[in-house]
Amino acid sequence: MRVSQLFTRTRKDAPADEVSKNAQLLIRAGYVYKEMAGVYAYLPLGLRVVEKIKQIVREEMEAIRSNELIMAGLQRRDVWEKTGRWSDEVVDIWFKTKLQDGTDLGLGWSHEEPIVEMMQHYAKSYKDLPISLYQFQTKMRNELRAKSGIMRGREFVMKDMYSFHASAEDLDNYYNEAIEAYKRVYDRLGIGDDTYVTFASGGAFTKFSHEFQTICDAGEDVIYIHRGRNIAVNEEVLDEAVKELGVAREEMEAVKTAEVGNIFNFGTQKTDEMDLKVTGENGQQMSLYLGSYGIGVTRLMGVVVEKFSDERGIVWPENIAPFRVYLATIGDTTEVADKLYEELTEKGVEVLYDDRDARPGEKFADCDLLGIPHRVVVSPKLVEQGLFEYKHRTGEAAETLTREALLGRLV
């Protein structure tokens, strides 16, 4: 893509009303636009990052045999009343609306109830199980405050997955597979080493649920890590967990973290509340076991920006950078740059081509703010010698490379 075709432009200053680092950087670079507090549009560059994160998540969910679908955002009151979660006193982040005839509707902040309701039409026998389904859904949550940029939006993209099983053991096994799948997602996003499977407050069925918590100064949580035993505990359940797991509290270190995923074992609680049963092996009706697994896609994007940036801008991990290469012309080098752009694009390398008539310093600053991993500069002096300037976003200095060496590094 050519920079001249982007309608966005970088800006030096963050908007005055935006206090979070992730949104400041993403707005300045032109990835997102703030429509209101906690509600952002994803502009062409930002949408590319979102789609790359989604694709990584998608691959890992497919790898554990989950099938993608998409439920509706509009939700029925009666479906949520079955479990008592329609009430604003129980769930305090509902957005609600009405049909023209006055019928109450909710806007999906989660989808457990609607998916259990739907499953009554499809799961009939124990032979139909296990079933695992996931979606990328735009969730709406009526947060009282929204000051963490895209880390806590009132509207955001979430991958939620639901699995149905005939036995507690089968759910346990799948739950553990899901933990491993989630770890692979964080590894591929470059935050695996800083992300902890963390004991957190459970649902009704298990003492603890599991959160995935990434060390992050901008995070809203505090967890306690026992490095020796590789155990992490959310502070909300610290007392219980210390007792249960037999670790010494004084050996645990408090760190600030951002939650990047959570998984729940609902047992048969929710399916029983909603009366979802299947025919068992012996011909009798049996309860189903439900697991629920969430990853905030746009939240992850925010956490990555919080963790990977410097004074010059964002530093995208290679896997989710909107483009791998920033190709900039200096002076009248369009012919050589055009040729390189076409060659790289043909070979499947994603290039953002800065073809503008602008000062080199402006181009370099934009490249750094945008956080594109590889920068290639085509300058008159080097063109004469058939050479190119190359610099990695995190590298100390630029190098001079031949065409072959450059292609070897980028293709």
Added chain:
Amino acid sequence: MRVSQLFTRTRKDAPADEVSKNAQLLIRAGYVYKEMAGVYAYLPLGLRVVEKIKQIVREEMEAIRSNELIMAGLQRRDVWEKTGRWSDEVVDIWFKTKLQDGTDLGLGWSHEEPIVEMMQHYAKSYKDLPISLYQFQTKMRNELRAKSGIMRGREFVMKDMYSFHASAEDLDNYYNEAIEAYKRVYDRLGIGDDTYVTFASGGAFTKFSHEFQTICDAGEDVIYIHRGRNIAVNEEVLDEAVKELGVAREEMEAVKTAEVGNIFNFGTQKTDEMDLKVTGENGQQMSLYLGSYGIGVTRLMGVVVEKFSDERGIVWPENIAPFRVYLATIGDTTEVADKLYEELTEKGVEVLYDDRDARPGEKFADCDLLGIPHRVVVSPKLVEQGLFEYKHRTGEAAETLTREALLGRLV
């Protein structure tokens, strides 16, 4: 994909409360699930069709230099008040909700106003123009009645595109390019020959807007076609158009149609109302010209089902079928079928592999109901001779083919 891994199953009867043919067939085949009137979940097979339609639309919008983004569904009241369209008396299909502090919000039924509002932050000079942006957005419309299945949903996927120009002439040129892009979309979906660019009631700026109307018994519109001059007119503007275009009313034929796209030339009306200006060549502030272009993605899916089905089920056009090939085993032919499944999948052919232990008649009926274009049957008798049974969804009879001939036809 293996049929045994699908959680959906086909059903003989349509749900009693579903009166539209498209939703009846799509529900029976397991493409969609009805959450409430006008609100459907798209199940794994249905989501594949939606994504294929989106990809065709995406390619044609990119071909006319439009860039993809995604705006928010939650919308601000003040943005819509600038043009008078916040009022329920002016726009009667709003869903509205509130923040916890009581602030009114709307749920996006369209995005002209928010995108014009956003553009104030990006379009500064005539040199920034033209700009064309599009999105695939889940629109919410509070329809009084919703009886047309996925052809008129209360929640549905729409591609909307907006273009900004420095002159009326530039907008006109782009508008005409968009008409051609839309025609290519309909051609690729197999409905090009039945789709008419139709004069319809205009916006404030032009006498007529343009709709794309597809001949369809289940459609909600009536248009008048002049076959000799290839002119089509929506009945709502028939009198005006007959006068303006100089055609004889008695030479025009009335047909029932479904609207599959519409485009508007807003001129400078909306941008003026919202005070979006840029610096012109002479240094003075100038108005912007706005075009708006919509295609209902899920609506198109419904129209295709209405048009392409027979008494046995859906007949998907090849380009948007969820899978190209339905591979069914008869008897104990798993080994040969597994091998063919792997080979086709490796070559990039999308195969739905019916590996179930079920009667041949059930498998054939499912294949026909699902509407997969190519059916391949592996039976014990033919396996012995190294042959395969092949039938096209619309073919009269099955043929017997060698492996080579089969691959030649499918790959």
